[in-house]
Amino acid sequence: MSPQKTRPDALTLEVVDLIGSVVARYHEEYEEAAGEHALTGAQARLLSLLTLEPLPMRRLAQKLRCEPSNVTGIVDRLEARGLVERRPDPADRRVKLAAPTAEGRRIARSLRDSLDFAREPLAGLSHEERLSLRELLQRMLDA
Template structure:
């Protein structure tokens, strides 16, 4: 039995690019259905993980802090997020998802039919493997030396 040829990094990057393009398009349409820009939807998704300081949120979203302020201002006006002073440093503002923000985030995810259909084609075992691989490749980062 011969071993399958290894996939090189360039081919993986291309497939990842296609996958992310499908995901981003699906996400953008779902966010728009909730009258949100993709950036506003992304901010809600990031905040779904937990409260974040404005600066950390801007870094996570790779966006300028002044742009982040505008995004959060618009989300706050709609009652999707609120700002609170950090308990450890009153100068730092944490952004917190409201119950309505959680509802909208869930609605966006529920409307991402193309992405859901693709993931639903995988078995439970394949999804578990994909989760572990994506987490290892992109979430778990080595400590700074």
């Protein structure tokens, strides 16, 4: 017999709803920002990931939580627009890395700069409050 789950308290439910609202608004704004550059949300997310470091398709698929074949299609479309290029992995020449071009980095920076929803409310928090929020969110992700 499995143990009965306790029903979440009202505060927990309210926090879960607030997190859901924040995530929904962030995605909405991200999609709008992507659209201003004639990108889909998935294309914008992939481009943003690549600005951190060039990645092989399989790793991109893991980070985006999708199939490698989907990533290949996204990279193909970004490459056709001159935003991404494929290059050999210096550690294993058989592996191709996707990397942003200079124009891809410029668009990714523009996308990041246009996301006011998340940035503006955070600016109203003190440095200590932002540190605390970061720590709490990280703890949630690590659990």
